[in-house]
Amino acid sequence: MQRIFDHVLEDTMKQDHTPILSYTIHYPEFTTDCNQQAAEKINRYYEQQARTLEEYCRNKLFQDAVSELEFDEKNHFPAITYEVLVEYAVTFNQRCITSLFTDQYMFTGGAHGTTIRRGDTWDFQNGSRIPVSAFYPPGADFRSCILKVVNAQIRERLKKMPGTYFDDYEKLTDENWNARDFYVTPDGLVVFFQQYEVAPYSTGMPQFFLPFEKRGRRKGCSDC
Missing domain, CATH: 3.90.640 (Actin; Chain A, domain 4)
Structure with a gap:
């Protein structure tokens, strides 16, 4: 069984004191008695995914939100706040196998946001996914x-x-x-x-x- 620690990257970004983008990105860190090098490989994967998404939020998505704010102000529409939320749930954690899914929710206006789900099942003996x-x-x-x-x-x-x-x-x-x-x-x-x-x-x-x-x-x- 693996021990799981939660990490989070989060911020609320503003333009002229108006909140226009909020992101909260959870990702796991594992320790294991099976093969710690394998766990570190898996940990690097999740951290890289999280930081890549954070970079996207702070750059591309923030600029999109700024453009949205300018459009809304010009047309006298209420300002909206873009939102990104990433959460995961561990569904199996026995011996050297851990399975989980990650939901990435994104709202950029419209009637509702969208969620993308990713599933991962890991072998902590070698750090590879189990198909x-x-x-x-x-x-x-x-x-x-x-x-x-x-x-x-x-x-x-x-x-x-x-x-x-x-x-x-x-x-x-x-x-x-x-x-x-x-x-x-x-x-x-x-x-x-x-x-x-x-x-x-x-x-x-x-x-x-x-x-x-x-x-x-x-x-x-x-x-x-």
Whole structure:
């Protein structure tokens, strides 16, 4: 099991005393008894991601916010504050494996902001990501297995709540499925799609649970 420490980069930036950009970027730091060099490699990844985003906020996004303020003042519109919020949640942390997802929310005006989710599952013995294929038997068509379960769950959800997914969802799940978009829980995998990929914004972040099936000492995903 890894020990996890939270770090945060944050600031509220102003133009002529008017707040126009606020960012809060959380990122994890890990220590481990498995391989600390591997943990340091993973830590560098998250820190670099966070600082790159902060640089983007302080430069490009801030300039966009300044232009927005000038436009709003010229047209007598109320000023808006751009917002960036990055948060993560650890969903699995046992032995030398840790899984988590990170949500990056950004608001730059309009009816609502947008969220991008990223999933990571790490092996702290070597500092590498564990792919979704590792949770299926060797040679299994895991992509078809996953989409079969996803489409079945969407059908059931539509029976209860019509309109919560696009009509051509089977085509969209096939086109938009990304092998990186998953995370691990103690009981199974959760695969997800980004906003608007398979469902309207009101549905939220579409997620689908694929339970583990115990096969002796081996654990893999069922329905394959």
